[in-house]
Structures are given as C-alpha cells and as structure tokens.
Amino acid sequence: xxxxxxxxxxxxxxxxxxxxxxxxxxxxxxxxxxxxxxxxxxxxxxxxxxxxxxxxxxxxxxxxxxxxxxxxxxxxxxxxxxxxxxxxxxxxxxxxxxxxxxxxxxxxxxxxxxxxxxxxxxxxxxxxxxxxxxxxxxxxxxxxxxxxxxxxxxxxxxxxxxxxxxxxxxxxxxxxxxxxxxxxxxxxxxxxx
Numbered sequence: 760x761x762x763x764x765x766x767x768x769x770x771x772x773x774x775x776x777x778x779x780x781x782x783x784x785x786x787x788x789x790x791x792x793x794x795x796x797x798x799x800x801x802x803x804x805x806x807x808x809x810x811x812x813x814x815x816x817x818x819x820x821x822x823x824x825x826x827x828x829x830x831x832x833x834x835x836x837x838x839x840x841x842x843x844x845x846x847x848x849x850x851x852x853x854x855x856x857x858x859x860x861x862x863x864x865x866x867x868x869x870x871x872x873x874x875x876x877x878x879x880x881x882x883x884x885x886x887x888x889x890x891x892x893x894x895x896x897x898x899x900x901x902x903x904x905x906x907x908x909x910x911x912x913x914x915x916x917x918x919x920x921x922x923x924x925x926x927x928x929x930x931x932x933x934x935x936x937x938x939x940x941x942x943x944x945x946x947x948x949x950x951x952x
Contacts, residue, residue, distance in 0.1 A: 857895050900932035
C-alpha cells in the first residue's frame, strides 16, 4: 500500500486530495445508525489493515470518532513534502491467515486480554468483517460469540468454504451474514447482546 501512496504523490496527489477523497466515501448503508444506536456498554474497536490517517479522516468526516474505544491499524503520517508514508502495525510470522504487517486475530485476543487485566470481561464478542484477513479473528471467537460476515464479500466465501469442506479450522461462533448495518443492529437486538 505504501507504493500506492508513493505513486499518487509522484503524480501530484497531495494530502488535501487524499483527505477530500476519504471524506467523500459513503459509509455502508446503516453503519452510522448501528454505531450511534448501540448501548453505551458496547466497546467498539476498529482493527483494520488500512492506516491511521485514512481512518481518522473518515471518522472525523462522519462524526464517528467518539464511537470507538480503540483503533488498531498501520501508523501513517505525512512527510514534510506531503507524501503519505505507512509503517507496519507489527511484523508477524505466526499466522498464515493474516498479512505480515497485521494479524487481526492476535490484536483482538490482545485487546480482550488487556481489558480482562483492567477488570472488564466480555460475555459476548461480535466481530463484523468482510475481507479475507477477517477470517483469523473469527476463528478465535468462542461459542457465545458472533461472527458477522458481509454477504457477497471474501470473508463470507472463506466461511462457506470452511463449512462445506469440514475444515479443521471450524468456527465456534454463530455466523450471522449481513448486507447493511441495520441488519447487524437488528440481529444484535434479537440476540440480546
């Protein structure tokens, strides 16, 4: 991804251009309503293989920054010339389901452990994702947890493949496919999480 931003910079794309582009991207239908409608006892975190600059732009533009307890992503910043540069969140070699620079399953487990040390335990975890790199954290979920794969995206295909082939990476969590945020919100209400 760093090469993409280097290419954009070489072709005259600057910080303001990137910021305006990110601000113009619409949220998935119903996601804002989901985030704003969840009860205060929900801890919502972002685990993303994007980067801190792009995520900050979007959260600020959509007025959603206060919805999240934490954001885990690749650090990014601009050089004095205005080129966006990225760093790896971490370098990992322990998970074949994840990219080398970010293992979402490891981050999720570390977050849960950190919260337990602070005296907070989660009766349920609901994980929402759509990409192939969201499979790892879903394999870490327990029987009382919920995996929300987006319909028509790679994560749903990966889950279907696991279930059809009796893969040893069997999922314990209940799988609840979704296509918009309102479906997630309604499912969470029905599940009484």
